[in-house]
Amino acid sequence: MACSITFSCLFLSLLSLSTALDLNRPSLAAGVDVHDLLPRYGFPKGLLPDNVKSYTLSDGGDFTVDLNTPCYVDFPGQTVFYDKKIAGKLSVGSVKDVEGIKAKELFIWASITAMKSDPSSGDIVFSVGFVSKSLPASMFVNVPSCSKTLSLEA
Numbered sequence: 001m002a003c004s005i006t007f008s009c010l011f012l013s014l015l016s017l018s019t020a021l022d023l024n025r026p027s028l029a030a031g032v033d034v035h036d037l038l039p040r041y042g043f044p045k046g047l048l049p050d051n052v053k054s055y056t057l058s059d060g061g062d063f064t065v066d067l068n069t070p071c072y073v074d075f076p077g078q079t080v081f082y083d084k085k086i087a088g089k090l091s092v093g094s095v096k097d098v099e100g101i102k103a104k105e106l107f108i109w110a111s112i113t114a115m116k117s118d119p120s121s122g123d124i125v126f127s128v129g130f131v132s133k134s135l136p137a138s139m140f141v142n143v144p145s146c147s148k149t150l151s152l153e154a
Helices: 002-020 034-041
Strands: 052-057 062-067 071-075 078-091 094-105 108-111 114-118 123-128 131-136
Touching: 034 052
Parallel strands: none
Antiparallel strands: 052 062, 062 078, 071 078, 078 094, 094 108, 094 114, 114 123, 123 131
16 A cells, blocks of 8 residues: 555656656756857857847746847848847747847848747748748857947838
8 A cells, every 4th residue: 555655646746747847948047148048949149139138938938038228230131120129939949929120121121020940951040921031040159239320211
Protein backbone atom coordinates (compact mmCIF):
# COMPACT_ATOMS: atom_id res chain seq x y z
CA MET A 1 0.00 0.00 0.00
CA ALA A 2 2.78 2.45 0.91
CA CYS A 3 4.52 1.69 -2.37
CA SER A 4 1.44 2.56 -4.45
CA ILE A 5 0.88 5.78 -2.51
CA THR A 6 4.54 6.79 -3.00
CA PHE A 7 4.38 5.90 -6.71
CA SER A 8 1.15 7.91 -7.07
CA CYS A 9 2.71 10.92 -5.35
CA LEU A 10 5.80 10.67 -7.55
CA PHE A 11 3.68 10.36 -10.70
CA LEU A 12 1.53 13.36 -9.76
CA SER A 13 4.63 15.41 -8.95
CA LEU A 14 6.21 14.60 -12.33
CA LEU A 15 2.94 15.31 -14.13
CA SER A 16 2.55 18.71 -12.50
CA LEU A 17 6.20 19.55 -13.20
CA SER A 18 5.90 18.61 -16.88
CA THR A 19 2.81 20.78 -17.37
CA ALA A 20 4.46 23.69 -15.56
CA LEU A 21 7.46 23.57 -17.90
CA ASP A 22 7.04 24.67 -21.48
CA LEU A 23 9.92 22.91 -23.22
CA ASN A 24 9.51 25.01 -26.37
CA ARG A 25 10.11 28.26 -24.50
CA PRO A 26 13.58 29.27 -23.30
CA SER A 27 13.90 29.84 -19.59
CA LEU A 28 14.42 33.43 -18.48
CA ALA A 29 16.56 34.77 -15.72
CA ALA A 30 15.33 37.87 -13.94
CA GLY A 31 16.71 41.08 -15.37
CA VAL A 32 17.69 39.65 -18.78
CA ASP A 33 18.27 42.44 -21.32
CA VAL A 34 15.84 42.12 -24.25
CA HIS A 35 18.78 42.14 -26.70
CA ASP A 36 20.26 39.11 -24.91
CA LEU A 37 16.86 37.43 -24.91
CA LEU A 38 16.45 37.49 -28.71
CA PRO A 39 19.16 34.88 -29.47
CA ARG A 40 17.41 32.44 -27.11
CA TYR A 41 14.50 32.58 -29.56
CA GLY A 42 16.67 32.25 -32.67
CA PHE A 43 16.95 35.95 -33.56
CA PRO A 44 19.97 38.27 -33.63
CA LYS A 45 20.36 40.95 -30.93
CA GLY A 46 20.08 43.83 -33.38
CA LEU A 47 16.42 43.45 -34.32
CA LEU A 48 15.63 46.10 -31.72
CA PRO A 49 17.32 49.50 -31.32
CA ASP A 50 19.46 50.63 -28.40
CA ASN A 51 16.86 52.84 -26.69
CA VAL A 52 14.73 50.11 -25.07
CA LYS A 53 13.30 51.35 -21.77
CA SER A 54 11.57 48.12 -20.68
CA TYR A 55 9.85 44.98 -21.91
CA THR A 56 7.42 42.33 -20.76
CA LEU A 57 7.06 38.74 -21.95
CA SER A 58 4.19 36.51 -20.83
CA ASP A 59 4.33 32.73 -20.47
CA GLY A 60 2.26 32.50 -23.67
CA GLY A 61 4.80 34.57 -25.63
CA ASP A 62 2.89 37.87 -25.76
CA PHE A 63 5.36 40.71 -25.43
CA THR A 64 5.61 44.47 -25.34
CA VAL A 65 8.77 46.51 -25.73
CA ASP A 66 8.73 50.13 -24.62
CA LEU A 67 11.27 52.50 -26.15
CA ASN A 68 12.33 55.81 -24.64
CA THR A 69 11.21 57.55 -27.86
CA PRO A 70 10.06 56.51 -31.33
CA CYS A 71 13.12 55.66 -33.35
CA TYR A 72 14.47 55.39 -36.90
CA VAL A 73 17.28 52.99 -37.78
CA ASP A 74 19.15 52.89 -41.07
CA PHE A 75 20.18 49.37 -41.98
CA PRO A 76 22.08 48.81 -45.25
CA GLY A 77 19.50 49.50 -47.96
CA GLN A 78 16.61 49.62 -45.46
CA THR A 79 15.17 52.27 -43.12
CA VAL A 80 13.04 51.04 -40.22
CA PHE A 81 10.75 52.99 -37.90
CA TYR A 82 10.16 51.71 -34.36
CA ASP A 83 7.18 53.18 -32.54
CA LYS A 84 7.42 53.96 -28.82
CA LYS A 85 5.58 50.68 -28.09
CA ILE A 86 6.23 47.44 -29.97
CA ALA A 87 4.09 44.35 -29.36
CA GLY A 88 3.54 40.86 -30.71
CA LYS A 89 3.74 37.16 -29.94
CA LEU A 90 7.20 35.60 -29.65
CA SER A 91 8.09 31.93 -29.99
CA VAL A 92 11.27 30.14 -31.00
CA GLY A 93 12.07 31.26 -34.56
CA SER A 94 8.89 33.31 -34.99
CA VAL A 95 7.33 36.65 -34.10
CA LYS A 96 3.66 37.10 -35.04
CA ASP A 97 1.07 39.85 -34.73
CA VAL A 98 3.80 42.50 -34.71
CA GLU A 99 2.72 46.06 -33.99
CA GLY A 100 4.89 49.17 -33.92
CA ILE A 101 7.52 48.46 -36.61
CA LYS A 102 7.46 49.89 -40.16
CA ALA A 103 9.93 49.51 -43.00
CA LYS A 104 10.34 51.90 -45.90
CA GLU A 105 10.23 50.40 -49.40
CA LEU A 106 10.79 52.99 -52.11
CA PHE A 107 8.42 55.77 -50.96
CA ILE A 108 5.98 53.66 -48.91
CA TRP A 109 6.06 52.84 -45.22
CA ALA A 110 4.74 49.30 -44.61
CA SER A 111 3.91 47.75 -41.24
CA ILE A 112 5.89 44.62 -40.42
CA THR A 113 3.35 41.98 -39.31
CA ALA A 114 5.62 38.98 -38.68
CA MET A 115 9.25 37.81 -38.61
CA LYS A 116 10.66 34.34 -39.00
CA SER A 117 14.20 33.14 -38.43
CA ASP A 118 15.43 30.75 -41.13
CA PRO A 119 18.63 29.14 -39.78
CA SER A 120 19.11 27.03 -42.92
CA SER A 121 19.54 30.14 -45.09
CA GLY A 122 20.84 32.48 -42.39
CA ASP A 123 18.00 34.90 -43.18
CA ILE A 124 15.28 36.69 -41.31
CA VAL A 125 12.03 36.72 -43.26
CA PHE A 126 9.95 39.87 -42.66
CA SER A 127 6.27 39.80 -43.57
CA VAL A 128 4.03 42.70 -44.52
CA GLY A 129 0.68 40.99 -44.79
CA PHE A 130 1.09 38.37 -47.53
CA VAL A 131 4.28 39.88 -48.92
CA SER A 132 7.63 38.91 -47.45
CA LYS A 133 11.26 39.94 -47.77
CA SER A 134 14.32 38.00 -46.64
CA LEU A 135 17.33 39.82 -45.25
CA PRO A 136 20.56 38.29 -43.97
CA ALA A 137 20.54 37.83 -40.19
CA SER A 138 24.09 39.19 -40.26
CA MET A 139 22.60 42.67 -40.85
CA PHE A 140 21.19 42.53 -37.33
CA VAL A 141 24.13 41.18 -35.33
CA ASN A 142 24.91 44.51 -33.65
CA VAL A 143 22.36 46.52 -31.67
CA PRO A 144 21.67 49.60 -33.82
CA SER A 145 21.62 53.20 -32.64
CA CYS A 146 18.62 55.40 -33.22
CA SER A 147 18.47 58.26 -35.67
CA LYS A 148 15.75 60.91 -35.39
CA THR A 149 16.50 62.82 -38.60
CA LEU A 150 13.74 61.38 -40.81
CA SER A 151 10.04 62.12 -40.80
CA LEU A 152 7.51 59.32 -41.10
CA GLU A 153 5.33 59.79 -44.19
CA ALA A 154 2.89 57.00 -43.26
